[in-house]
Amino acid sequence: MWKSVRLLTWLSFCNLFGINEARFSKDPKKKSRLITVAVAMLILFAMMAFYAGALAFAFITLNLTDLIPTYLGVVITLLAFIFTVFRAGPTLFSRKQFEFLSVLPVRPAAIVISRFISVYIYDLAISLCSTVSVLVVCACHLTLSPWFYISMLFGALFLPLLPMTASMLVGTGIYAVTASMKRKNLMQTIFSFTFLAVYFALINSMNGMTDDMLLDLAEKLKALESVFPTVGWFSDGVRGNIGAYLLFFAVSLAVFFGFALLVGKYYRWLCTHLTSNAAKGNYVMKKQKKSSALSACFFRERKRYFSSSVYFMNTAIGYIMTVVLAAMLAFGDGNVLIASFPSQRVAKIVPFLLAALANMMPITSSAISMEGNCFWLTQTLPVRVRDIANAKLLVNLMFAAPCMLISSGILAFAIRPDLPDLFWMLFVSALYAVFGSVLGLFINMKLPMLHWDHESQAVKQGRSAFVTMFACFVTAVLPVVPLLIVSGIAAHIAMGVICLALLLLTRTMYRRICTFDLKKIAED
């Protein structure tokens, strides 16, 4: 079986970020595509390492060094869980892969384990990146035993296993429960969001926040050791308890392989049930109604968006989180933070920070890629590119505009800005909703990914997703710099200049989109 696992894992890696295509293709574009993805990923990992290292430094400064292993364990556990739960279903139960692999003389468990390993690689990269960063900070500021470094680094290889398996279990459970439902994609989305909301609410409700946020975090981390036992064993192991350390390995590996073998046993049954579609075959022809070409394109886009739980969950989460963050800042513990700054300054900065979160992954950043094999249809329709683009932008704005305006409205309620600042808050939010949508589509038209096996590749693994994420972040955070320096009337002038620059940039990109030659995408 292990030979099959090795071969199937190799097959998955060949497909990862188009490595194999870039390796053997004579087209230089494919190689440059891989380089862009690699650079974008390096930037993302560098950002992640920076955050992990910064927090470790804070623990050292507060003399809470003992909690660093727990902190690392909790961070990796949470990240592995969140990153896996959204792609567990599509990765494990991809229809194309099932049809291709199920005819091969390999055991289903081998297929499942190879799928698990391909998911594990992402989580491992996150784990190692955070761990190395934390260890570098520790080495620079503390004198610790070699065991600390060895056990932390070695443990980082196994830390993602349990949370990953747990999220796979949840993902599979959601897939299994919704499989027989009429609107299974919508139900999968609702279940996944509900699960995550409950999960975070439970973690958050374990301890009330105090004024000293970092000390409160330390208390929470201690409490989390009981929620995530492997984190507790790992932390104890790093502190010198060899028995706990061995228990950590044994449980992580046993759960991982146990679950893989269990899913493997029912893999064929699960795939058949999850990927089959109910067909009634009883349609009776009735009178049909006409609508405009734009309405038709919008209808198709809307259907496309809500038909894919992967597409919906990964792109909607930024907008939903923006509203949640705004509510937390306005009505939760964050209002202390807001109150500690002058309202004029906060009112001008807040919409940019909201934009940075909301435009994390605009819907349009994968709107072209999601057309996949059906792109021939778009190309052969007698419709202007403007109409096709407008339909995609409208679907994005359907989410972005209300979420960003509601977020700004909620914060305006807490900040109570004067009339000009209220105008800026709402205007900048609306402007970023449009800007993010146009930027996402512009980048996706330049960097499309039409050939994919499962939707999560188009949504999350394309160059477009990385570049858009980075571009949106930079364009939302950069304008904050002048606003931190100037105040009074100069701040209003700065806001005006920033908005004008954004408007011009949006207009230029939109015009380029409308005159884009779709044939260029076909040859990509």
Place this chain on the structure above:
Amino acid sequence: MLTIQNLTKTYKGSGKGVKDLTLSLSAGDIYGFIGHNGAGKTTTLKCIAGILDFPEGEILIDGHSVKKEELFCKSIIAYIPDNPDLPAYLTGIQYLNFISDIYGLSDTVRTEAIAKYAGMFEITGALGDLISSYSHGMKQKLALVSAFIRSPRLMLLDEPFVGLDPKAAVTLKSLMKELCEKGGAVFFSTHVLDVAEKLCNKVAVIKNGALVVAGDIGTLTAGDSLENVFLEILESGA
């Protein structure tokens, strides 16, 4: 109806594609496009359909350039690829309404056309189901229905008979003839030489991207079978 002049389209890296292809179709023609795998048939069809750009040559549909009057050309042709990937998230009827909206068909025209062609291909009952539940053949039938309801002047079909059941194949052949009788034309690629011989009035043979022979089927075969003529061409090194 369709004029291809010195069409050249090669792919980066492989160098494969179409080289200096010239041929023309008149109204009423059912034109078969024959060639081995990788000969350039699909590339040619994609260039006509507006999917691929081409650096050299010109393609005119009803006298209109596909480069300069792209939207007009697209509005009078119907293209069906060899493996029609249709939006799996729509139901059959939603897809047909989407196409009808794009081509501006009125309520009455679309209702009648969908009823007629869906009935002929026997997929009316499945129109309320998601396309993701369709078999390959049903998807192909739905794609054909979506092509016929818009009454195209020129039909471009890539291997249209692969995956169709015998009855649907007969229906398709009769609809192709009907379209040509009304002044339209059909240009299709095929590997099934028997079908080409019986159905087409003209054929073109393409080899390694270059046109080898083209013209009236009776003149080309001169009493021999199309299969023999094709094999002779392949082996001759022409």
